[in-house]
Every structure is written in structure tokens, then in C-alpha cells.
Amino acid sequence: MEMKKAVLRAINLHKVYRMGKGVRVHALRGASIEVYEGDFVAIIGPSGSGKTTLLNILGLLDVPDSGEVFIDGIPVVGLDDDELSEIRLRKIGFVFQHYNLIPILTALENVELPMILAGVPPKKRVERARELLRMVGIPEMEEHKPNEMSGGQQQRVAIARALANEPSIVLADEPTGNLDTKSSEEIVNLMLRLNRERNITFVVVTHDMDVAKKADRVLRIRDGKLYEVKEL
Numbered sequence: 120m121e122m123k124k125a126v127l128r129a130i131n132l133h134k135v136y137r138m139g140k141g142v143r144v145h146a147l148r149g150a151s152i153e154v155y156e157g158d159f160v161a162i163i164g165p166s167g168s169g170k171t172t173l174l175n176i177l178g179l180l181d182v183p184d185s186g187e188v189f190i191d192g193i194p195v196v197g198l199d200d201d202e203l204s205e206i207r208l209r210k211i212g213f214v215f216q217h218y219n220l221i222p223i224l225t226a227l228e229n230v231e232l233p234m235i236l237a238g239v240p241p242k243k244r245v246e247r248a249r250e251l252l253r254m255v256g257i258p259e260m261e262e263h264k265p266n267e268m269s270g271g272q273q274q275r276v277a278i279a280r281a282l283a284n285e286p287s288i289v290l291a292d293e294p295t296g297n298l299d300t301k302s303s304e305e306i307v308n309l310m311l312r313l314n315r316e317r318n319i320t321f322v323v324v325t326h327d328m329d330v331a332k333k334a335d336r337v338l339r340i341r342d343g344k345l346y347e348v349k350e351l
């Protein structure tokens with residue numbers, strides 16, 4: 120039997136936000152998840168249920184109060200900022216609801232950026248950025264800046280950028296949340312195609328049921344914990 124590799128494991132995550140006047144929000148209360156190479160996982164839950172908190176912790180953008188996170192088997196809780204940045208840069212791709220592209224850079228330059236940070240030489244990274252923009256279906260947008268592109272096109276650039284350093288996993292937080300129905304569907308189908316054809320592992324946080332329906336696995340976040348959903 121073939122053993123699937125766990126690219127991401129998180130065990131018993133807790134996160135409390137402390138506000139003024141002693142007010143505390145217990146966003147995660149023992150959330151656990153395992154993601155295997157080639158998975159396409161959707162995480163669903165209403166607004167305020169802790170989806171972004173979870174994804175930020177899984178993506179090493181935030182730290183849990185307790186619990187463990189392993190990326191490719193490496194325990195990451197307790198690593199220093201430089202070590203975390205390095206793992207983020209090489210192993211994790213991010214896609215956000217608002218694309219988060221750099222406005223003064225062209226599409227090509229936005230995709231090059233993570234490769235610049237990773238020390239990829241200029242010729243090689245331009246070649247790869249071009250290939251990635253072809254892969255996401257917008258080769259003609261190379262020289263365009265974000266404000267010269269539609270939302271769907273900007274999200275394609277963001278997906279290309281997420282793939283730049285060949286990450287072990289791509290984490291997407293409401294990637295269709297800002298798009299119309301048609302563009303949403305195109306973006307989901309693009310991510311699915313990348314998953315099926317290139318075995319890219321995705322974890323997609325969404326409250327869009329059309330996205331969740333297409334995922335191989337669906338987890339629901341409820342009371343700060345994750346539950347595997349058998350039927351939608």
C-alpha cells in the first residue's frame with residue numbers, strides 16, 4: 120500500500136485573543152487537522168468561526184497559544200522568526216480574498232517576488248514566472264499592473280505567485296470571496312486543475328458551498344474545533 124505523505128499536521132490548537140477590559144475571544148479550542156500530499160481540502164464555517172485564525176497559524180503567519188504544527192514533518196511551533204520566514208517562503212503558498220498583490224509591480228514581477236526572496240537567479244525566475252502565468256491562463260497579462268486587471272485575473276496572478284517556489288501546500292483564505300459567480304467558478308476550477316494535473320496540495324477556507332462541493336475532503340469548524348464532514 121502506498122503511504123501518503125502528511126504535508127501538514129496540526130494538533131490541538133488553541134488561540135485566545137485578549138481584547139481590552141479583560142474581554143477574551145477563544146477562537147480555537149482544540150482544532151486538529153492532517154493534510155496529505157495531493158489533497159484538496161475545504162474548510163467551511165460561518166463568519167467569525169475562526170477560519171482565518173486557523174489558516175494564519177497553519178501558514179506560520181501567527182502562533183497558537185498551545186498545540187503543535189508540523190510542515191513536512193518539521194515541528195514549527197517555537198522556531199524563531201527567521202526560521203519561520205524561511206519555511207513560509209519555501210514550503211507554503213498563500214492566496215487571499217483581496218489578492219494582496221503589490222500595486223506598483225507588474226503581474227510578472229509579482230510572481231517573481233518570492234523567487235527573488237529565495238535567491239533564484241534573474242533569468243531562471245523570469246522564465247518560471249512566465250511559465251506560471253501561462254499555467255494560470257493569463258500569459259498576456261505579464262506587463263499589466265494589478266489595477267489594470269479584473270479581480271479574477273488578479274487572483275490568477277496571486278495563485279501563480281503562490282506556486283513560485285514550488286510549495287508543499289497552498290493555503291487559500293476565501294479566494295473567491297471578492298469575485299462574481301463566473302470568476303469564482305473559474306478560480307475554483309483552476310485550483311482543482313492544478314491539484315489534479317500537478318498534484319498541488321490545497322487547503323481552501325470558504326463559506327462558498329460550490330467550492331466545498333468540489334473538494335475531496337470537507338472539514339467544518341465549529342466551537343473552535345474541526346470536524347470531518349461526510350455529506351454536504
Ligand SMILES: Nc1ncnc2c1ncn2[C@@H]1O[C@H](COP(=O)(O)OP(=O)(O)O)[C@@H](O)[C@H]1O
Binds near residue numbers: 144146167170171173
Ligand atoms: N486580531 C484579532 N483580535 C481580536 N479578535 C480577533 C482577531 N482576529 C479574529 N478575532 C476574533 O476571533 C474570532 C474568529 O475570527 P476569524 O478567525 O477571523 O474568523 P473567520 O475567518 O471564520 O471569519 C472572531 O470572534 C473574531 O472577532
Ligand SMILES: [Mg+2]
Binds near residue numbers: 170171172
Ligand atoms: Mg476570515
